Amino acid sequence: MATANGILNGLEVIEFEFAETPRSTPENPRYYKEVLKVLLSDGTVVYNCVWQNCEFTRPKASGVWPHVKAHKNQTRAPKATAEPSEIDVDGLPLAEVIERARKATWYSVQLDAALKKLDKATHEVEKWKPRATAAEKQLATIRNAFAAVA
Helix, strand or coil: CCCCCCEECCEEEEEEEEEECCCCCCCCCCEEEEEEEEEECCCCEEEEECCCCCCCEECCHHHHHHHHHHHHCCCCCCCCCCCHHHCCCCCCCHHHHHHHHHHHHHHHHHHHHHHHHHHHHHHHHHHHHHHHHHHHHHHHHHHHHHHHHC
């Protein structure tokens, strides 16, 4: 969540998650990486920019997405990967800790899916590479045969 204090538009944030894109389906859910769907204490749902301390909201996720470009030019120092024991969350509000845990879970799921796709693609490459090499040799033989005749 973009607000560290758990308050957005003057209301307490009850729940938030990454917003689904228009291409999302029940079989293949897709999510914006920088837009959050936020449930507020009065029961309203708004969409919020994911950048820290940015309270930009709109009633639809598609309204927030163009705003995200405003943050693209902001430079951030490259983050070094910290060891889990080095991550200090003592001074953070509970909402920020929950946000980080949800992001970590979401990224973990995305990483697992990407690794499965990579494994499948690697297997397919290993399967098709010998056939492609053999086909290239056959094409070279055919070209040589045509060149000899012509």
